[in-house]
Amino acid sequence: MFTIKQMEALYWVANLGTFEAAADYLNLTQSTVSKRIGELEGHFSTPLFDRTSRKAALTSTGRDVCEIAEEILKLNNSLIEIAKAQAGAPRRFRLGVTDLIAYSWLPELLQRISDRYPGMTLEPEVELTSDLLSRLAESKIDFIVCPRASHHPLVTSLPLGSIEMAWMCHPKLGLQGRLISKEELTQHRILIQSRGSVLRPMLKDIIDNPKLKFKSTVNSNNMAALAELAANGLGVTVLPSAFFRRYVDEGRLCVIKTSIEIPPLEYFVSYREDYNAQFLKEVTRLCEAVSTF
Structure with missing residues (x-):
């Protein structure tokens, strides 16, 4: 040899x-x-x-x-x-997030990584939580931010923060400013996450409850799409209130108070422990600094 x-x-x-x-x-x-x-x-x-x-x-x-x-x-x-190299930084960094992170603080995170590690090739991906977890376990991606912790033996998962979820709709539906009963809520179309979404289990008691028969259902894994549909008066939906505050400020959406409570959605950063550990810890700190949870 x-x-x-x-x-x-x-x-x-x-x-x-x-x-x-x-x-x-x-x-x-x-x-x-x-x-x-x-x-x-x-x-x-x-x-x-x-x-x-x-x-x-x-x-x-x-x-x-x-x-x-x-x-x-x-x-x-x-x-x-x-x-x-500084903190064992790789030349190529594959970062995966869900769509909610992609259209909120991902751009600032990428900018900070680029500023700190010039010359690094960044490869961001936007996928469903299940796909991100699978790709991380198979070493096809280096670092993910999603609302579920990994249980893979070589993966570290750390809580990043939680997001308050809220019922929302367009003001023209006349549901704001009072407590809406289940009966009145179900008179409207529900715009909801489809089965591949991590939110689906959280909403199981709403979507799969035979006592809650909504007028009709529209499914989508894209929160931005659901927000747009609701902002055009096409139904009620469940969204992270902080991330869609702009819609509320612009009068395109309003928060609805109902007796159906939605638990907060907790996000995690996850990465494999078998390589670039110091660098990935630094990226975790950057996530903590720029996240808007």
Whole structure:
């Protein structure tokens, strides 16, 4: 098996011209350098150096091997630089979030990461929670923010904050400013998260309750789409109130008070513990700084 030490010996003997000069540069004895070259030459049928001349001249095979050795040493140096980089930062960072994070504080998070780690290639993804958790477990993504903790043995999940959920609709439906009964609420169309959404289990007692027969149901995994539908007067919906405050301020949505309470939605950051741990802890701190929970 070839080693980095053998590659170093070959490269520096070839470039400095003598075994003695290479040994001095590598802070080794000349016999150690000669031994490494001999071990390397043992893998080939012809010598790598022409030992008939005073200077260590490469043979044709030696030149071919030395070119490859130079590339190997460059790649090894790149790996060393990555290992020494600030907080073990990778060159490529795959970050996954749900749609709610994507259209709220994800842009600021990406900007802060870019400012702190210039030159890093950021690859953000917006997916459903179930898809993010699966991709993280399979090492197809590095870091996720979603409303569910991972139970994978190699994954760390930390609570980031919780979001208050609220019933909302367009003011023209006339449901604001008073307590709305279940009977009155069900006279309207419900705009609700579909089965792939993490909110679905939270809303099970509403959606799958035979005593709550809404006029009709529209399903979507996209909260922004549900907000837009509700803002156009097409029904009632459940949304994170803080994230859609602008809609309320603009008069496009209003919060409804009902006897059907919705529990808060808790978000987590999750990442694998087997690589770049320090860097991922730093990203977690950035999430805590920019999140609007």
